[in-house]
Amino acid sequence: MADYIVQHRHRRLYTQFSIAQLMVGICLMLASCNTGKSNTADFITYIADPKKVDIRLYWKDDKGQLINSLGRLREYIISKNRKLVFAANAGMYKPDHAPQGLFIRNGHTIVAVDSGSGFGNFYLKPNGIFYITRGKKAVVCRTASFRYDPDVLFATQSGPMMVVEGQIHDSFRASSTSLNIRNGVGVLPDGRIVFAMSAKEVNFYTFASYFKELGCWNALYLDGFVSRTYLPEKNWEQFDGDFGVMIGVTE
Numbered sequence: 001m002a003d004y005i006v007q008h009r010h011r012r013l014y015t016q017f018s019i020a021q022l023m024v025g026i027c028l029m030l031a032s033c034n035t036g037k038s039n040t041a042d043f044i045t046y047i048a049d050p051k052k053v054d055i056r057l058y059w060k061d062d063k064g065q066l067i068n069s070l071g072r073l074r075e076y077i078i079s080k081n082r083k084l085v086f087a088a089n090a091g092m093y094k095p096d097h098a099p100q101g102l103f104i105r106n107g108h109t110i111v112a113v114d115s116g117s118g119f120g121n122f123y124l125k126p127n128g129i130f131y132i133t134r135g136k137k138a139v140v141c142r143t144a145s146f147r148y149d150p151d152v153l154f155a156t157q158s159g160p161m162m163v164v165e166g167q168i169h170d171s172f173r174a175s176s177t178s179l180n181i182r183n184g185v186g187v188l189p190d191g192r193i194v195f196a197m198s199a200k201e202v203n204f205y206t207f208a209s210y211f212k213e214l215g216c217w218n219a220l221y222l223d224g225f226v227s228r229t230y231l232p233e234k235n236w237e238q239f240d241g242d243f244g245v246m247i248g249v250t251e
Contacts (some may be wrong), residue, residue: 001057002237004195043210044088044229044236045196046249047188050136054082054250055193056091057105070230071239078226086249087230088183088195090130091222091245092122101143101157102129103245107150113143113157121221124171127159129219130185138193140186140218153171156222156245162186162208163219169208176203184218185247194219195247240248 048055058067058076070087077084092100100122101114107195117123126142131150133139142164143157162169162184179201186194198207203244204221211219228238 014031024165033183040204040210043196044199044231044234045194046229046234048086048137048193048195048249050132050193052189053085053133053234055138055154056250057103057156058246058248059099059103059105059110060246061142066098067246068243069239069241070228070246071241073248074239077248077250082250084230084248084250086195086231086247088197088247088249089223089227089241089243090185090245091158092179096098097242097244098155099245101127101159102146102155103157104152104155107134107153109148113146115143121224122159124160124169126164126169127157128161128218129155129157130220138187138191140216140220156247158220158222160204160221161218162204162215162221163212166212166217168205168212172203172204172205172208174205176205178203180208180224181227182221182224183229184211184221186211186214186219188215189217195229197227197238 004116015169032159058073061067061076065093072178074084094100099111101111103111121201126143126144128140130140131152132154134153135151141163158171163186181198181201183197188194194216208219226241226243228241230237230239
């Protein structure tokens, strides 16, 4: 009987030890899988070299009519004997679809910088400006840092900044339950532009983290649930929308 009790205790200790080993193994496996990195499949991403492709902001057609949707933008581009390879909405807008904040098109300032305060994402400071120069340089900067320059060819203002000088906006929280489809823009250290839209609802922190992980020093939020992307090379073609300013990449 004594031998049986000892053996039984040994089996029980062995079983407990085996379960402990199993739990440790599972934890290690989960740790190796959960690296804290964003899942790239959750984002529709297009990286463009402004020195190699034509990147412009669009709002109205040649007759002064609002273009509004990505489908109509594509038709407009085709009418110019160009091929649209990427398009997305490029900032917030007022009820009449006028740009909210700075809008520069072909070197002409259509709407001035909005340096005021108010409610909503646009006014969550710091907000920012995305612009492209005549020399094909792309920049995302704080609104407060922007200076009017004849060299600026296209510009759009939005907010908030998501990544500010390498750091995620200090108002964002990983635990936030405010989820939405979102799109934004950032610039890589080599000068290429990252355009991205979430393929599912995400919070600001997750979206900002994605741009930071890619290496963007600064990244700007463009808009939320209304966002659409046209990117045929990835079989992602959204033609609808009811926008103000849009961005188009052609070749």
